[in-house]
Amino acid sequence: MPPDVDFGALPERADDAAAPESAGASRDPAPQSASVVTIVNASAATVTTVARRPLFPALMLVARELSKEYRSGDNRLAVLRDVSFTIPQGAFVAIVGPSGSGKTTLLGLLAGLDTPTRGSVLIDDADLTAMDEDERAKLRGQKVGFVFQSFQLLSTLTALENVQVPLELRGESGAGERARELLARVGLADRLDHFPTQLSGGEQQRVAIARAFANAPRILFADEPTGNLDSDTGGRIVELLESLNRESKTTIVLVTHDATLAARTQRIIRLSDGRVVSDSAERAA
Numbered sequence: 001m002p003p004d005v006d007f008g009a010l011p012e013r014a015d016d017a018a019a020p021e022s023a024g025a026s027r028d029p030a031p032q033s034a035s036v037v038t039i040v041n042a043s044a045a046t047v048t049t050v051a052r053r054p055l056f057p058a059l060m061l062v063a064r065e066l067s068k069e070y071r072s073g074d075n076r077l078a079v080l081r082d083v084s085f086t087i088p089q090g091a092f093v094a095i096v097g098p099s100g101s102g103k104t105t106l107l108g109l110l111a112g113l114d115t116p117t118r119g120s121v122l123i124d125d126a127d128l129t130a131m132d133e134d135e136r137a138k139l140r141g142q143k144v145g146f147v148f149q150s151f152q153l154l155s156t157l158t159a160l161e162n163v164q165v166p167l168e169l170r171g172e173s174g175a176g177e178r179a180r181e182l183l184a185r186v187g188l189a190d191r192l193d194h195f196p197t198q199l200s201g202g203e204q205q206r207v208a209i210a211r212a213f214a215n216a217p218r219i220l221f222a223d224e225p226t227g228n229l230d231s232d233t234g235g236r237i238v239e240l241l242e243s244l245n246r247e248s249k250t251t252i253v254l255v256t257h258d259a260t261l262a263a264r265t266q267r268i269i270r271l272s273d274g275r276v277v278s279d280s281a282e283r284a285a
């Protein structure tokens, strides 16, 4: 029989600054800190303290029985049906599925751009579905980045301004410098003054990625970010997302219908007709 786990001792969420692994096997009567969980084996009357992180990785995103319906007249169109999954902090996940399967709708719900008919979405423990539009907008500004298939750059602004202006609108000082750094990070240090029409598709998407990273999001959603690009350029965009995921520990949720690109992520969630039909994390479990 497994030992009883004292859930009451759990911190709200694990943290990157968890205790060193060497503390894991300690039987010292350690104080209850954010890095430990106490396991009480009632029959043997022993108390063991173990490192917490391997047991309960912190969740960045929770989708709980999400459904989305659209009404037209008397008809109801179910676009998402009971979609549930969890995504741990720092993961790099692909959502795949045929056109019309609900991928864009799902990403909009997960990012708090849209609201579900039923179910809930938690980002970093905050329930988006309990918030009003202003609160969701605030949370998006603090924690969420979004990259669209069609780049959605402002055509009258240069690459630098496209990244800088949203930062300025948020009242941040040093916006110009941060925008330059971000554009250098995506390999566009020598394209700062180019307008979108003077940039290739891949370059435009890199500007959009730099813009999405401007607020140092904890989670980045990208809807078919390579959909308008040739496969080589698309591959480089996914490489860029991979390195940003690795280096900044940003959780990334990518929608794609390109199986080759999806295969480069750590996990593939497959949608069909609004339902999750497979999840590679569940096969592995």
Ligand code: ADP
Pocket (backbone or CB within 6 Å): 070, 077, 079, 097, 098, 099, 100, 101, 102, 103, 104, 105, 106
């Ligand atoms: P995908 O991104 O997988 O191609 P979408 O999420 O864009 O799929 O769309 C899923 C289904 O929902 C489609 O059948 C689409 O027509 C329908 N849909 C999306 N948005 C709306 C809307 N605002 N009103 C009605 N139907 C919609």
Ligand code: MG
Pocket (backbone or CB within 6 Å): 103, 104, 105
């Ligand atoms: Mg779509």
